[in-house]
Amino acid sequence: MARSPRCAAGRRLQLPLLCLFLQGATTILFAVFVRYDQETDAALWHWGNHSNADNEFYLRYPSFQDVHAMVFVGFGFLMAFLQRYGFSSLGFTFLLASFALQWSTLVQGFFHSFHSGCIHVGVESMINADFCAGAVLISFGAILGKTGPAQLLLMALLEVVLFGINEFVLLSLLGVKDAGGSMTIHMFGAYFGLAVSRVLYRPQLEKSKHRQGSVYHSDLFAMIGTIFLWIFWPSFNSAPTMLGDGQHRTALNTYYSLTASTLSTFALSALVGGDGRLDMVHIQNAALAGGVVVGTSAEMMLTPFGALVAGFLAGTVSTLGYKFFTPVLESKFKVQDTCGVHNLHGMPGVLGALLGVLVAGLATHEAYGDGLESVFPLMAEGKRSATSQAMYQFFGMFVTLMFASVGGSLGGFLLRLSFLGSPPDSQCYEDQIYWKVPGEHEDEAQGALRVEEPDTQA
Template sequence: MAGSPRRTAGRRLQLPLLCLLLQGATAILFAVFVRYNHETDAALWHWHNHSNADNEFYFRYPSFQDVHTMIFVGFGFLMVFLQRYGFSSVGFTFLSAAFALQWSTLVQGFFHSFHRGHIHVGVESMINADFCAGAVLISFGAILGKTGPAQLLLMALLEVVLFGLNEFVLLSLLRVKDAGGSMTIHAFGAYFGLVLSRVLYRPQLEKSKHRQGSVYHSDLFAMIGTIFLWIFWPSFNSAPTTLGDGQHRSALNTYYSLTASTLSTFALSALVGRDGRLDMVHIQNAALAGGVVVGTSAEMMLTPFGALVAGFLAGTVSTLGYKFFTPTLESKLKVQDTCGVHNLHGMPGVLGALLGVLVAGLATHEAYGDGLESVFPLLAKGQRSATSQAMHQLFGLFVTLIFASVGGSLGGLLLRLPFLDAPPDSQCYEDQVYWEVPREHEDLAQGPLRAEELETRA
């Protein structure tokens, strides 16, 4: 097979054995710990005299499904832009997210819904597990094309634990607000992945450069991902907020923010483009920054105007990041960021955290009325001032960056274990290393020239 040596039996068995081991382990832990919660258990639900209409399912499940679509369709297809890595992009997203859902049910369950020896699950745990899978996929974006599936599963194994721990510190200890996860999901996932990518730095990656771009139809596939992420982001940011006005407001703010990041992305992309041309990479990614940037503040009284401004800034920063910062990141800091997660999740995530500091700091009893209780319970009870809440928010960002950096370093060391299934430098961004690829693409591994010749051969 072109370029890649026949793999030894050991490497061949790596993925199957790891899948089976992880699945076996989570299954045993599920047997011991995981139970239906009050809303999903037949006996418990009917023991109380509820109306079925009160079941949390009806308030959260449509949002859950939108989030689920974002994770598997959105992230999966967004990464299909690489011309020869589509199977891996969508396939490894599928695999690592599926594992992350199970594992995160356990980890988040221990931190958030562990009562009398059991973890209790329902639609909220489903949403939270999907959120954690989102962070894993963000990290995946930084190392896309440079790691094998067994490496990704190990990364997920570690990252889910650190995600859960960081989330616990922020939400339960610091009592920070971060419904849509500007900090816990986006900044965490991005910096975890970037630091990890730094540790895995490949000075010879140039050898695979010809496969690093897109082709016309792979860019269209990627737009499927972009658009599904864009349309459902209001559901993402509102899925875990308090019911009623909280969920409604979060969706509305996110909707506005995204329209603004779209406009600023088109503006900036054309402005910095050759002859004023738009760049698909910007449109596919930076237009989404409006969703990231209001991840912390969307449930607050951000105002529609505030949402527009936030989205506008995020789209601008993100587009300029793709244009000017990503090249520097590689040449100066030796961070190879395949999908530019620093621009879509890193900087807008940090910006979103800071926006959260600002909006929390401006919270008043007048603006929130009796709704203060559900957005900022500690303020409503007088246990914290708005300024104190803002400081806690800021500290939450700091904690997140620490967790992400330390976690990414550990992850990088783990993934450098020599027996793992990393592709050689000349075989990065190449599906054939891990997949049976239909014949017409079989010899594509040799480079674009041979590939195009090939299409004319029998």
């Protein structure tokens, strides 16, 4: 049954009106609540007796820029591996993250830097907002190609709030350490996205099967994403840690972990391939698992040896996940995970949370010296033992799983609201629905469009 013209017009207006509404709403909230912090306000900064070089900008901005590159270049190009979905992968990453940065500045600001009725912003809020955008993009990876931009914006609207609450519960209420976000970013983003995908399960998705794979050049574009994520991950994990040795050690541990996950990914990819050949999907993704797995523990005294072991395990688990678990996830659990975020962010995130439990539980006053104050302040103040810190870490993992899965399910039902208009099963992973695509493959393209019209209006 064909929709009425009014309905088609309505759908055409959905994305623009939603963008305008969301931008309008955040703008008003910014006007009411958001103010420069002491380091960015001309009067406040000069009121103190600082040297300009003391401004936190110089200590954190280079890390921020690396994180920013990971969110936009890294995630964007990593998801551009699909042969006919590059515009959407890059464009929707751009759109989603831009909205998430504004919205999470408000949400996280409300939880973390709300003083005298105002949210105070500076380089730390920029880093935190980018982290939240990263979690949203991880969720996007699970449903890549199966939802439209209006749906994605609504998902971000909900996810950013739940991200903020979960992060607040873990970091502020439970006193859990999770600088690089094995739990708050990777686990949360992955299981949120997987829960959305579960609710949006499409039994007929094989209708779009011919577009689910990559082509030679799209795999090279995806490698841009992989490599930028890989090189900047040390900055990601270290961006929000305590200054000094904390930031330095976190970067170093992450660097080692990634080298080990790369070697184990190559080993496992060749092993499970059957004919000894490597699989680009593994290299593009599982090699990064070393960054995820030390997200919690890299700021701790993990030791370089510990980082290598962690990275090795993460690369192994992730590659095996792509090979053996992704098919099961779809067939048994009815979860269609386009980018395999369960393998890259879900399982390595859980592993990273557990590693955090272990390394926190092994913390001693001897190993950390006066640095214990920075890494485990509650232990330094004598309010917690290493064992109880470990138990809080463990508990934080379950809180995250709960928020992510319940929140993601809610998100899934929100996205199923019929007026939102998902792409039809036969038009998934296809840029043509949302983008004017230049006529490189003109015949195909028009063919695709001709097929599409009745489907979207059916």
